[in-house]
Amino acid sequence: MLLIACPWCGEREELEFHYGGQAHVGYPANPEGLTDSEWAEYLFVRDNPKGLFAERWSHAAGCRRWFNLIRHTVTHQILAVQSNRPVAAGQPKPVIP
Amino acid sequence: MSHQLPAHQLPEHPDWLWRTPDPKRSYDVIIVGAGGHGLATAYYLARNHGITNVAVLERGWLAGGNMARNTTIIRSNYLCEESAALYEHALKLWEVLPQELEYDFLFSQRGVLNLAHTLQDVREGTRRVNANRLGGVDAEWLDTDQVRAFCPIVNTSPDLRYPVLGATLQPRAGIAKHDHVAWALARRADEYGVDLIQGCEVTGFLRDGDRVTGVRTNRGPISAGRVALAAAGHSSVLADLAGLRLPVQSHPLQALVSELLEPVHPTVVMSNHVHVYVSQAHKGELVMGAGVDSYNGYGQRGSFHMIEHQMAAALELFPIFARAHVLRTWGGIVDVTPDASPIIGPTPIGNLYLNCGWGTGGFKATPASGWVYAHTIATGEPHPLAAPFGLERFTTGALIDEHGAAAVAH
Ligand SMILES: Cc1cc2nc3c(=O)[nH]c(=O)nc-3n(C[C@H](O)[C@H](O)[C@H](O)COP(=O)(O)OP(=O)(O)OC[C@H]3O[C@@H](n4cnc5c(N)ncnc54)[C@H](O)[C@@H]3O)c2cc1C
Numbered sequence: 072m073l074l075i076a077c078p079w080c081g082e083r084e085e086l087e088f089h090y091g092g093q094a095h096v097g098y099p100a101n102p103e104g105l106t107d108s109e110w111a112e113y114l115f116v117r118d119n120p121k122g123l124f125a126e127r128w129s130h131a132a133g134c135r136r137w138f139n140l141i142r143h144t145v146t147h148q149i150l151a152v153q154s155n156r157p158v159a160a161g162q163p164k165p166v167i168p
Numbered sequence: 169m170s171h172q173l174p175a176h177q178l179p180e181h182p183d184w185l186w187r188t189p190d191p192k193r194s195y196d197v198i199i200v201g202a203g204g205h206g207l208a209t210a211y212y213l214a215r216n217h218g219i220t221n222v223a224v225l226e227r228g229w230l231a232g233g234n235m236a237r238n239t240t241i242i243r244s245n246y247l248c249e250e251s252a253a254l255y256e257h258a259l260k261l262w263e264v265l266p267q268e269l270e271y272d273f274l275f276s277q278r279g280v281l282n283l284a285h286t287l288q289d290v291r292e293g294t295r296r297v298n299a300n301r302l303g304g305v306d307a308e309w310l311d312t313d314q315v316r317a318f319c320p321i322v323n324t325s326p327d328l329r330y331p332v333l334g335a336t337l338q339p340r341a342g343i344a345k346h347d348h349v350a351w352a353l354a355r356r357a358d359e360y361g362v363d364l365i366q367g368c369e370v371t372g373f374l375r376d377g378d379r380v381t382g383v384r385t386n387r388g389p390i391s392a393g394r395v396a397l398a399a400a401g402h403s404s405v406l407a408d409l410a411g412l413r414l415p416v417q418s419h420p421l422q423a424l425v426s427e428l429l430e431p432v433h434p435t436v437v438m439s440n441h442v443h444v445y446v447s448q449a450h451k452g453e454l455v456m457g458a459g460v461d462s463y464n465g466y467g468q469r470g471s472f473h474m475i476e477h478q479m480a481a482a483l484e485l486f487p488i489f490a491r492a493h494v495l496r497t498w499g500g501i502v503d504v505t506p507d508a509s510p511i512i513g514p515t516p517i518g519n520l521y522l523n524c525g526w527g528t529g530g531f532k533a534t535p536a537s538g539w540v541y542a543h544t545i546a547t548g549e550p551h552p553l554a555a556p557f558g559l560e561r562f563t564t565g566a567l568i569d570e571h572g573a574a575a576v577a578h
C-alpha cells in the first residue's frame with residue numbers, strides 16, 4: 072500500500088486516492104490541425120518508464136483535489152509531491168511545468 | 169543440527185529438457201523474451217515454417233515472468249469477433265498440444281463460469297453467450313439453480329449483497345499447469361535446434377537506417393534477420409530502446425494461493441462484479457486473483473489492499489473457504505493497452521516485430537499467439553487472425569474494445 076502525502080491533507084493511505092496516469096499531458100493546442108497519428112499519440116500513448124515517473128493522483132476520498140507526484144515505478148518510492156495551487160474564478164489556469 | 173544430505177546422497181538431477189548454449193553471432197530470427205509467447209513463437213517458427221536458426225533471449229530464467237505468475241485460466245468466450253476467433257484458435261491448439269508435445273501439462277477442461285450479479289451482468293452475459301454461439305464458441309447461460317448444480321460450493325443465497333443471478337458457462341474452458349506448458353514448448357523448440365539463452369538481456373538494437381539488424385545484449389551484440397519482441401510487461405522499455413512509443417502501460421497484477429486442500433472446487437469461477445476469480449490447482453491450492461493495481465509499476469509487487477479486496481469477495485462467494493489460509497501472494501507486470509486487446513504485427517521499423525499488450529489475459533492465448541506471430545515473422549505479413557490486432561488500429565480507430573465489450577479480465 073502506498074502512503075501518499077496529499078499536499079492539502081498530509082499522508083494518507085493509497086486507498087483514498089484515484090490514479091490519473093502520466094502528468095503534464097496537455098490538451099492539443101491546435102486540435103483541428105492534428106493528423107490521425109498525432110491524435111493517436113494524444114489519446115492512447117503515454118510514457119511507461121521503468122524508473123521515475125511524474126504522475127497525477129486525486130485525493131478522491133478526501134479533499135478531492137488533483138496533484139502531481141514523482142514516483143519510482145520499481146521501488147514505489149515517492150520523491151516529490153507538487154500541489155497545483157487552486158485557481159480563483161476568472162483567473163487563467165496555471166501552466167503545468 | 170543440519171539435516172541436509174551430502175551432495176552425493178541427493179537424488180540425481182532430472183535430465184535437463186533443453187541445452188544451455190552460448191549465443192551464436194547471428195541468427196535468422198531473434199525472439200526477445202522466453203515467456204510462453206516467445207517459446208510458442210519459436211516452436212511454431214520451426215514446426216510451421218521450418219525456420220530453426222532462431223534464438224530466444226531471456227534476461228532472467230526461462231518462463232520466470234508472467235508465465236510463472238499467472239492463474240492459468242483458459243477460455244475463449246470473448247465478445248468481439250476478432251478476439252473470440254483468436255482465443256478460440258488457441259483453445260483448439262490447447263486441445264491437441266499435450267499429445268503433439270508429448271507432455272501432459274494437466275490441461276483440464278473443467279469449464280469456466282462468469283457470474284452475473286446485476287441486471288446489467290445478466291444482459292452482458294446472455295448477449296455474450298449468443299455472440300459466442302454464432303461464432304462457433306461453446307457457451308451456455310445458467311440460471312441460479314443451474315449454477316448451484318454445476319458448482320455447489322458457490323453461495324447462491326439470495327441474501328448476498330450481490331446475489332448470483334446466473335452465469336455464463338464455457339464447458340471447454342479450464343486451466344493448465346503453466347510451468348509445464350513452458351517446459352513442454354521449450355523442450356520441443358530446443359529439439360528443433362532453437363537456442364534458448366537465459367541470462368541474456370537485450371539492452372539495445374543494432375540499426376541500419378530505418379531497420380534493425382540485430383540486438384545488443386549483456387553478452388555482446390548478436391545480429392539477426394528479424395527481431396521479434398515478446399517481452400510482456402517490459403515491452404515499452406524495449407520499444408523505447410528502438411525509438412518506438414507504444415500505447416501500453418505496465419501495471420502490477422497480483423494473485424495468491426491457499427494452502428493445499430482436498431479437491432473441493434470442480435470448476436473455475438470468475439466474478440467481474442465483486443471482482444475475484446477462483447479455481448483449485450491439481451495439487452490442491454485454491455488459486456485466486458482479481459484486477460490490476462491502478463498505478464504503473466515494474467516492481468512485480470502491488471498493494472495489499474488489492475489482496476484484501478479479492479479475499480473479501482472470495483469469502484462472500486465461497487463461505488466454505490473462510491478458514492483457509494493464504495500461503496503465498498505474488499505479482500507480475502502486465503502490459504495493458506487502451507482497448508484491452510493485444511498488439512501483434514510488424515512495426516514502422518524494418519525487421520522489428522511486436523507482440524505485446526496481452527495484459528491480464530495472455531496465458532490462455534499462448535499457442536495462438538505463437539502461431540500467428542510465427543506466421544507474421546516468417547512471411548512479413550500479419551496472419552489473418554492477427555491482422556485486426558496491428559499497432560495501426562490506434563491511428564485508424566478500429567479498436568477491439570474488449571474493455572467496453574465484456575470487461576471480463578484474464
Ligand atoms: C498474477 C497474474 C495472473 C494472470 N492470470 C492469467 C490467467 O488466469 N489467464 C490468462 O490467460 N492470463 C493470465 N495472466 C496474463 C499472462 O500471464 C500474460 O499475458 C502472459 O504470460 C504474457 O506472455 P508471456 O508468457 O510471454 O510473458 P512473460 O512470461 O512475462 O515473458 C516475457 C519475458 O520477457 C523477458 N524480457 C523482458 N525484457 C527483456 C530484455 N530486455 N531482454 C531479454 N528478455 C527480456 C522477461 O524476463 C520475461 O521472461 C496473468 C498474469 C499475472 C501477472
Ligand SMILES: [Zn+2]
Pocket residue numbers: 077078079080081130133134135136
Ligand atoms: Zn487531500
